[in-house]
Amino acid sequence: MKVELGNEENSDHFILTGALEQAEITVQKHETMTLKAKNSRIFFEALAAPIRFNCKLAAALDEHDQRVVSK
Amino acid sequence: MTGFQNLFITPLNPTHDRKGFQCGVEALDRYLKIQAKQDVKRRIGRVFVATTPDNPKATIGYYTLSTLSIELNQLPEKLAWKWPKHPVPAALIGRLAVSNAAQGQGVGKMLLADAIKRTLAVSDQIAIYAITVDAVNEKAKGFCEQFGFTRLSDDNPRLFLPLKSINL
Numbered sequence: 001m002k003v004e005l006g007n008e009e010n011s012d013h014f015i016l017t018g019a020l021e022q023a024e025i026t027v028q029k030h031e032t033m034t035l036k037a038k039n040s041r042i043f044f045e046a047l048a049a050p051i052r053f054n055c056k057l058a059a060a061l062d063e064h065d066q067r068v069v070s071k
Numbered sequence: 072m073t074g075f076q077n078l079f080i081t082p083l084n085p086t087h088d089r090k091g092f093q094c095g096v097e098a099l100d101r102y103l104k105i106q107a108k109q110d111v112k113r114r115i116g117r118v119f120v121a122t123t124p125d126n127p128k129a130t131i132g133y134y135t136l137s138t139l140s141i142e143l144n145q146l147p148e149k150l151a152w153k154w155p156k157h158p159v160p161a162a163l164i165g166r167l168a169v170s171n172a173a174q175g176q177g178v179g180k181m182l183l184a185d186a187i188k189r190t191l192a193v194s195d196q197i198a199i200y201a202i203t204v205d206a207v208n209e210k211a212k213g214f215c216e217q218f219g220f221t222r223l224s225d226d227n228p229r230l231f232l233p234l235k236s237i238n239l
Contacts, residue, residue, distance in 0.1 A: 037145035057218040064184035071081045
């Protein structure tokens, strides 16, 4: 009986592992992108600099406070 | 601007009219009609819908929000030591559309501002360093660039806006 349970557990574990791997592949496809060297550097340097929104975006964020009820 | 001055922006729910939505880009209309509900159900992304107080069922715009990991390659040595070899977490506005009837009323920028505010609200709890957007065409690209978005990659139309500085 113990052996059977063990097998069932192993089988379940195998199915679960397979499902997780598949989920990981799916997520990877949808949600990961890789930048080339030049773009990596530009992106990283943009994130390393102090964050400042431009005037137009700052105005849009203020306007959102006035016009939008966000739930 | 009277009809579209005040807006509600809420997660997509069954009361929202999806079938009647038309924005002039067939792929964006079709997404809302056919795919959006399934994506929310499968937790692939979230969909936020703009309506007006006068007609809270009629969808006048929407955007989708999901997460994105950005892998950095071959950073120069002087930068590489400053950042562990983990991807940079970001948010992605995959789609953003405004109905034909509501175009030219500033609804698009309210959707964009809403996406940024929602992302900023969670960026301290779960580290998110940038918001990215998939520009469907040149017009959409120009729209986003006005607000400070810049090209993320030479071979991809995706744009980004830094939200949080990496502490070096």
